[in-house]
Amino acid sequence: MEIKVLGPGCKRCQQTEHIVQEVVSELGISAKIDHVTDPIEISNYGVFGTPAVVVDGEVKSVGKIPSKEEVKSWLQGKN
Amino acid sequence: MSQQCCEVQQNGNVMILACSGGSNVGQLSNQAAVELTKEGFGKMFCLTGIGGHLSGFVQSAKDVPAMIAIDGCSVGCAKAILEHAEIPLKAYLVITDLGIEKNKNFDLDRETIEKVKNAVKSACKDLPRGVGSKSVCCG
Numbered sequence A: 001m002e003i004k005v006l007g008p009g010c011k012r013c014q015q016t017e018h019i020v021q022e023v024v025s026e027l028g029i030s031a032k033i034d035h036v037t038d039p040i041e042i043s044n045y046g047v048f049g050t051p052a053v054v055v056d057g058e059v060k061s062v063g064k065i066p067s068k069e070e071v072k073s074w075l076q077g078k079n
Numbered sequence B: 001m002s003q004q005c006c007e008v009q010q011n012g013n014v015m016i017l018a019c020s021g022g023s024n025v026g027q028l029s030n031q032a033a034v035e036l037t038k039e040g041f042g043k044m045f046c047l048t049g050i051g052g053h054l055s056g057f058v059q060s061a062k063d064v065p066a067m068i069a070i071d072g073c074s075v076g077c078a079k080a081i082l083e084h085a086e087i088p089l090k091a092y093l094v095i096t097d098l099g100i101e102k103n104k105n106f107d108l109d110r111e112t113i114e115k116v117k118n119a120v121k122s123a124c125k126d127l128p129r130g131v132g133s134k135s136v137c138c139g
Helices: A010-025 A038-043 A068-076 B002-011 B022-036 B047-051 B054-064 B079-086 B112-123 B131-138
Strands: A001-007 A032-036 A054-056 A058-061 B014-018 B065-072 B090-092
Touching: A001 A010, A010 A032, A010 A068, A054 A068, A054 B054, A058 A068, A058 B054, A068 B014, B014 B022, B014 B047, B014 B054, B022 B065, B022 B112, B047 B054, B047 B079, B065 B079, B065 B112, B090 B112
Parallel strands: A001 A032, B014 B065, B065 B090
Antiparallel strands: A001 A054, A054 A058
16 A cells, blocks of 8 residues: 655644554554655645645545544555 | 745635636636636636546545635536535636626626626635635645
């Protein structure tokens, strides 16, 4: 599984990445987590704001810090 | 970088989706969206990306707190695209409802453009302005 956190490296983006890492760890999932900070690469996802989370190429949330429950639902849906 | 991101988001917290169709009213929707973006009222976004069901565009429209769809006429293509993608309407304007007749004259006049822009602002008056910037901003 490939997870990308999109954002320029601000506090909210870091919080989002931290939540994703926590959930991946709790669920014991094998996943590659990238934090994409390049604005051009971010724009290629067509998101209106950051932070955003992408799971296996599908954008799951935009412009907000997702809850752990939300992240769990995305990742468990993939299992 | 994060500061730049925040500035962009705070200046454009209303997502503006224009039908941009092939008539005077379609192009009025586009011109109003462009000018309102330049003026910092909101930020024009790609309705075609939503129509193509690209996840970044669809999810952005679902998650943004403040959004307006502008249709040129009662055919309602923008509204239909949002419904097809299961995105709830938050604010909505049909330009022909303003008494502007649909035709193929693409020479848009300033007075009519301003009329549409004012109608867009009025349609957005109950949207959570400010909440959007706080929610979307990196801060």
